[in-house]
Amino acid sequence: MAASSVDIDHVVPLAAGWRSGAWAWDAAKRRAFANDLTRPRLIAVSAKSNRAKGDPTPATWKSPAVDSWCLYAKAWTHVKVVYGLTITEAERAALVEMLDTCTPSTTARC
Structure with a gap:
């Protein structure tokens, strides 16, 4: 796969971070959030899928690959908790639905 893809x-x-509380942070914390390599913040994906996803929350976007929901929801929740960001009721409901797909094998990978 070419790097450009x-x-x-x-x-x-x-x-989404901005809408859920990052607007109140100073520049240093926003920079840390944007570039955090120590948590499941940044993932390599196809350029096509990243552009298709955009910047919604799980309330309005879920991967078509249902087998990825568990890990995605756990990563989303972890980042929100670590950074003290809020979630909406619709976001919470979507995360619960996604977390309900977790199995012992997907939980072991987290």
């Missing part, structure tokens, strides 16, 4: 995706998009 790969994007680095923020699990919690920067715009």
Whole structure:
């Protein structure tokens, strides 16, 4: 795969972070959030899929690959908790639905 066909995706998009509390942070914390390599923040994805996803929350976007929901929802939740970001009721409901797909094998990979 050519490097030009790969994007680095923020699990919690920067715009979604902004809407859920990052607007109140100073520049240093926003920079840390955008570039955090120690948590499941940044993932390599196809450029096509990243552009198709955009910046929504799980309330309005879920991967068509249902087998990825568990890991995605766990990563999303972890980032939101670590950074003290809020979630909406619709986001919570979607995350619960996604987390309900977790099995012992997907939980072991987290």
